Amino acid sequence: MIIKTNSFVLLVGLVCLCCCAEGTKIKVKAHHVKYKNPKEKINVRVEDLLARMTLKEKLGQMAQVDRGNITAKVMKEYNIGSVLSGGESVPRTQATPRDWIDMINKFQNWSLASRLGIPMIYGIDAVHGHNNVYKATMFPHNVGLGATRDPELVKRIGAATALEVRATGIQYSFAPCVSVCRDPRWGRCYESFSEDPNIVKQMTDFVIGLQGEIPAGSPKGVPYVGGTDKVAGSAKHYVGDGGTTKGINENDTVIDWQGLLNIHMPGYPEAIAKGVATVMVSYSSWNGVKMHANHDLVTKYLKDTLKFKGIVISDWLGVDKISNPPFTNYSNSVLLSIQAGLDMIMLPYNYIDFVKFLTEHVNNKRIPMSRIDDAVRRILSVKFMMGLFENPMSSYEYIPRLGCQEHRDLGREAVRKSLVLLKNGKTPTAPLLPLPKKANRILVAGTHANNLGYQCGGWSLTWQGVSGNNHTVGTTILGAIASAVNETTEIVFSLNPDTNFVKANKFDYAVVAVGELPYAETKGDSVNLTIAEPGPSIITNVCGAVKCAVIVVSGRPVVIEPYLSSMDALVAAWLPGTEGQGVADVLYGDYGFTGKLPRTWFRRVDQLPMNFGEKNYDPLLPFGFGLTTQPVNKR
Ligand SMILES: *[C@@H]1O[C@H](CO)[C@@H](O)[C@H](O)[C@H]1NC(C)=O
Ligand SMILES: *[C@@H]1O[C@H](CO)[C@@H](O)[C@H](O)[C@H]1NC(C)=O
Ligand SMILES: *[C@@H]1O[C@H](CO)[C@@H](O)[C@H](O)[C@H]1NC(C)=O
Ligand SMILES: *[C@@H]1O[C@H](CO)[C@@H](O)[C@H](O)[C@H]1NC(C)=O
Ligand SMILES: *[C@@H]1O[C@H](CO)[C@@H](O)[C@H](O)[C@H]1NC(C)=O
Ligand SMILES: *[C@@H]1O[C@H](CO)[C@@H](O)[C@H](O)[C@H]1NC(C)=O
Ligand SMILES: *[C@@H]1O[C@H](CO)[C@@H](O)[C@H](O)[C@H]1NC(C)=O
Helix, strand or coil: CCCCHHHCCCCCCCCCCCCCCCCCCCCCCCCCCHHHCCCCCHHHHHHHHHHHCCHHHHHHHCEEEEHHHCCHHHHHHHCCCEEEECCCCCCCCCCCHHHHHHHHHHHHHHHHCCCCCCCCEEEECCCCECCCCCCCCECCCHHHHHHHCCHHHHHHHHHHHHHHHHHCCCCEECCCECCECCCCCCCCHHHCCECCHHHHHHHCHHHHHHHCCCCCCCCCCCCCCCCCCCCECEEEEECCHHHCHHHCCCCEECCCHHHHHHHHCCHHHHHHHCCCCEEEECCCEECCEEHHHCHHHHHHHHHHHCCCCCEEECCCCCCCCCCCCCCCCHHHHHHHHHHHCCCEEECCCCHHHHHHHHHHHHHCCCCCHHHHHHHHHHHHHHHHHCCCCCCCCCCCCCHHHCCCHHHHHHHHHHHHHHCEEEEECCCCCCCCCCCCCCCCEEEEECCCCCCHHHHHCCCECECCCCCCCCCCCCECHHHHHHHHCCCCCEEEEECCCCHHHHHHCCCCEEEEEEECCCCCCCCCCCCCCCCCCCHHHHHHHHHCCCCEEEEEECCCCCCCHHHHCCCCEEEECCCCCCECHHHHHHHCCCCCCCCCCCCCECCCHHHCCCCCCCCCCCCCECCCCCECCCCCCCC
């Protein structure tokens, strides 16, 4: 396929919906009942409400149910505490913010119709922007943000994400992931900022952006979510999710206590100090004990030692997976998880058995009422603190913020700061980058050059990610290059050109974008960490025939050493998201390259796991590596 610039249709998105605000705040009338009185202290309101609740109502508060199971009857009868959208659980394909808000307010009305009128809280995985939502800004996945080494940027991304989440009426996001991925074979490695716990610690500033700045002098461990333009967050997955054997998802993290504390724990005290509202428990085990059943780590350490006062939430079906084999003996799994100290259970379907079994455990004194009250106190405290009782209905006022230009500009800034320049020139004195904007004819090639879905990766529109450009709005790498170069420069795009074609066209240079296909948890676990076919042959064919800059679009380091010598330049772009223009910004020298490797770039998979600071460390490129360039163009 050959596309000339002058006939090229760009997929650039400028999506500020210009709807006017239609506030629909419903003021709860001042009542003589204390819990409805916003002037009362939060703990007074909590105790007043708790004293009025039946056991069934308490257990309903502890349940988080997927939107697909929600009916008026369920919300009213069970007093369900929280509703969520799992990946792909959307009101309809390409749902608008208004569709989302109308759905959520409908659910909320049903909650308010329950005996005590306790509002539900709605949660979703907004892990790199509001990624389930059509036309939302998708920021680079966390591995790319780790490469920026810029917590202040990450804080701004948190604030932008909160606004986009609120634009759809949602009050709670399951982010940030504070995993410390120690083995890139793990399919969730891109959700981790770095293999370095210190970088992960710094990046918990995301919490401040998402939830607001915790007031000075706040009591230790008490959550803070400030205002209707902020959302509750979740530090996840507690703890050791990134340390499993061979990077196998949900597997066993075998490490001693000091190792767990030094490597996997540091993000949690930091996020708690910043007021994080919830902590999500990991599917994984620590030395053979499932985290979802780990009383020592959940109750004794997280709640008692770290003084976390927010909600401990399970992962999706995490309780069902306690048993071996999973999904057997649910009653016992419920018992173990509540005994361990979990407060809210992302069921997400089986609220009937959950309430039934938990009722039996309480009635049989296997679980004391004090444990149930601890859970419900935490849940109600967060709801009161967020102002949910005063403003239960979601407002339409933030609709214009979804995918707005300001957020897209922020995404673009994050992309350019996240790119890591791994090679520049076959000799140091002959750098290829920055590329000239003015050229006669250039080649753009590769599987990832014109694929917005690929460049967003997993957790984008769907759980495992998508392919192609029509699922949402954004700028591909090809589109970005087309916008960046001089209008007289002819761009030829070919997905997989052969060598003769490349030679015959006398290109001034080529940009090749290849990488991994989108994936998320479990499916993304890899034993070989290879670039998707035909990526390797595209590199070989193009770079053998013309000067080439290779852009690797991937959630982690991949096998690259065999092709490295053929390339003139190599850039790690991670999973940049919708704002591909940031790639062209640095490729063409409007900005310099500044990103640093957030992970060790291995030579061969048989070296894994390999992390900096270890004995016999022999990477292709070490943790922290990153060449720089100076900006050359006037802006
Ligand atoms: C919840 O939804 C799932 C998936 O649609 C369905 O299989 C299940 O039967 C529902 N459960 C209840 C309790 O309604
Ligand atoms: C919620 O209930 C209020 C009051 O009954 C009503 O005016 C409003 O239309 C309802 N909203 C939705 C989305 O159902
Ligand atoms: C870890 O993975 C191995 C191999 O798939 C499996 O046999 C084992 O049960 C897993 N362990 C845990 C704790 O999930
Ligand atoms: C479930 O687990 C409990 C505790 O280990 C055990 O006593 C019970 O027999 C199990 N029930 C079934 C049906 O396996
Ligand atoms: C996108 O395009 C593909 C293939 O051209 C098509 O199958 C799919 O339905 C389209 N999706 C949307 C959301 O338009
Ligand atoms: C493109 O190049 C031409 C010729 O050198 C120059 O006149 C023009 O200003 C350039 N366009 C841009 C947008 O820089
Ligand atoms: C790499 O492993 C994946 C499965 O994880 C497999 O589908 C693929 O074919 C393998 N690629 C190579 C080149 O071995």
